[in-house]
Amino acid sequence: MSGAEQDRVRIFDTTLRDGEQSPGISLNTQEKVEIAHQLARLGVDIIEAGFPISSPGDFEAVQAIAREVHGPVICGLARANAQDVDAAWNAVRDSERPRIHTFISTSDIHIEHQLQSTRENVKGQARAAVAHARQYTEDVEFSPMDATRADLEFTAEVLQIALDEGATTINVPDTVGYSMPEEYAQMWRELYRLVPDLAKVTTSTHCHDDLGLAVANSFAGVTAGCRQVECAINGIGERAGNASLEEVVMLLRVREPAHGYWSGVDTRELARTSRLVSRMTGYQVQPNKAIVGRNAFAHESGIHQDGVLKERTTYEIMDAATVGVETNSIVLGKHSGRHALKNALEELGFQVEGQALNTAFKRFKELADKKKKVTALDLEALVSDEMRESPSAYGLEWFEVEASSSRAPLAKVGIREPGGQVVEGQFTGDGPVDAFFSAINAALGHEARLREYHVSAVTGGRDALGEVSVILEYQGRTATGQGVSTDILEASGRAYLRALTNAIADSPVAEAEHHLGQEAQQTPTP
Ligand code: KIV
Ligand code: ZN
Numbered sequence: 001m002s003g004a005e006q007d008r009v010r011i012f013d014t015t016l017r018d019g020e021q022s023p024g025i026s027l028n029t030q031e032k033v034e035i036a037h038q039l040a041r042l043g044v045d046i047i048e049a050g051f052p053i054s055s056p057g058d059f060e061a062v063q064a065i066a067r068e069v070h071g072p073v074i075c076g077l078a079r080a081n082a083q084d085v086d087a088a089w090n091a092v093r094d095s096e097r098p099r100i101h102t103f104i105s106t107s108d109i110h111i112e113h114q115l116q117s118t119r120e121n122v123k124g125q126a127r128a129a130v131a132h133a134r135q136y137t138e139d140v141e142f143s144p145m146d147a148t149r150a151d152l153e154f155t156a157e158v159l160q161i162a163l164d165e166g167a168t169t170i171n172v173p174d175t176v177g178y179s180m181p182e183e184y185a186q187m188w189r190e191l192y193r194l195v196p197d198l199a200k201v202t203t204s205t206h207c208h209d210d211l212g213l214a215v216a217n218s219f220a221g222v223t224a225g226c227r228q229v230e231c232a233i234n235g236i237g238e239r240a241g242n243a244s245l246e247e248v249v250m251l252l253r254v255r256e257p258a259h260g261y262w263s264g265v266d267t268r269e270l271a272r273t274s275r276l277v278s279r280m281t282g283y284q285v286q287p288n289k290a291i292v293g294r295n296a297f298a299h300e301s302g303i304h305q306d307g308v309l310k311e312r313t314t315y316e317i318m319d320a321a322t323v324g325v326e327t328n329s330i331v332l333g334k335h336s337g338r339h340a341l342k343n344a345l346e347e348l349g350f351q352v353e354g355q356a357l358n359t360a361f362k363r364f365k366e367l368a369d370k371k372k373k374v375t376a377l378d379l380e381a382l383v384s385d386e387m388r389e390s391p392s393a394y395g396l397e398w399f400e401v402e403a404s405s406s407r408a409p410l411a412k413v414g415i416r417e418p419g420g421q422v423v424e425g426q427f428t429g430d431g432p433v434d435a436f437f438s439a440i441n442a443a444l445g446h447e448a449r450l451r452e453y454h455v456s457a458v459t460g461g462r463d464a465l466g467e468v469s470v471i472l473e474y475q476g477r478t479a480t481g482q483g484v485s486t487d488i489l490e491a492s493g494r495a496y497l498r499a500l501t502n503a504i505a506d507s508p509v510a511e512a513e514h515h516l517g518q519e520a521q522q523t524p525t526p
Contacts, residue, residue: 180217
C-alpha cells in the first residue's frame, strides 16, 4: 500500500451480485462463501454479496457470507422499497460491517417504460428507502440506475434527497454501458457542481462494458473525484459484464506514479481469485484477457522472446509474480506426507483440517499415483473440487462406459442420492459423454438437458487433471456444475451431478418449501 489517504480508491466487488446475474451462472451458498473468503484474502474493501429479496437461495448466501467472512464490508442490494430493504438488512445484519445498497432508476426511459411511474414517485421512493435503510445502519449506499441516460438535473435532485436522508455512498451507474470516458468524467464534475454535498460522502463508479469502455469509464470517474469503483472478477456481469476488477486494480498499481491513485488490494491474489471464479461459474477466461488470461505474460514472437530473455522489462510492463500467476512449481510428489500436503494447502490459502484433510490426502495420493509431479495448480483444482462435495448433493458412486467404433456407446452408473441410497441407471448415446449423462438422467428420473459442455486441462501434459464445466437446463432453469479428475468421464459425471443438484435446489418446488420455512421464522423490524 502506498499514497495519501485521499487518493485511496475503495474496491467494491460485485462478482457475487452483478456478476452472478450473468446468464447460466448459478452458484450455491457454499460456492459463494468460498469466493467471498477469497475476495477477503484479496483485500477488497466491500463485497456486494447478493440481492437478498431475489430468492431464498440468495438471502441464505448473503447471510452466510455476512456471518463467516471477516474484513470487508458486506453489502446487500435492495430496490427502493421497504420489503427489499428489510430483506437486505436481515441478510447482512450479522456482519461486522454491514451495508445496504438501494437503487432506483432516474432515466425517463426506465421511469416511463419499466417502472411505469413518475419522477415525483421516484423521488418519494428514493427518500423513503434511504430513510428506512438508515434506521438499520449508518452505512447506506444509493444508486440512481441508468443515470448516464437520465436528465442530469433530475438525477442531481434525487441524489440530494438521498444525501438529505443520510446516504453515505453515492454510486452513479452507467447501467447500459453507453457512456464514454470524458463524458462520464464530465457528468461527475457537473454532479459535484449541482450537489455540493457530494463532496462530503464517498462517490462511486459502476460501469458496464457494452462498448468495451467499462474500465476506462471507471478510471475517468476516479480522475473526476470518485473514490470507490464497483467491479467484478474477470469482468463478469449483466450482458457484456462489469469493469474487470483485476484490470482496474492493476491500472491503479502499474500507473500509480503517473496518476497517484491506489487501492489496498493484494495483487498477488488476483490470478488465484480469477481461477476460482472461473472454475465456480464455468465462465472461461479468454486466453488474451488482460492481467489474468493465460497468454497475458506469454511471448510468442522470436523478437519478443529474445528481448524478455535479455531483460524482462523490454516487453513486460508488470511482473507476472505481482499478480500471482502460478509458475506451475512442483509442490509435492508421491512420497509427500499429510504434513507436507497440509503446509502446501496452507500456502495456497486453504485451511483444511480433520476429515476434510483426510479426504484431500486420499485424493492427492490417488493423483500422485497417476501423475508424478503434483503442482500448486493441481492442488488448487483438487481441493476446490473436494470443497464442492456435500452430503446434500448427488454423488457419483461408480460408472462404466463402453465405447467403440462399431456400436453405440453404453453407460451404466450408480448415483448416491442425498439420503445415501444408491440408484442405478443405464443408457446408450451418440457418444460416451452423451450416454453417461443420459444414464444419470435415467437413474434419477430427471429430464435435464445439456446446454453447454467444456473440457480443459489444469496443467500441460498427458497426465494432466481435466476440468469439466457443464451448463444444463432443468424445468426451465439453467444451472452450472464443474468437476475435476484425471479421468475426463469421471470429471464430466461430477460436473453434471453438481449442475443437477444446483438446478433442483433452485427449482420452484424447492424455493416454495424454503419460503414456508422462512415465513415461520420472520425477523422483526426495529
Ligand atoms: O448496473 C446497474 O445500474 C446496477 C445497479 C443495481 C447499481 O447494477
Ligand atoms: Zn450493474
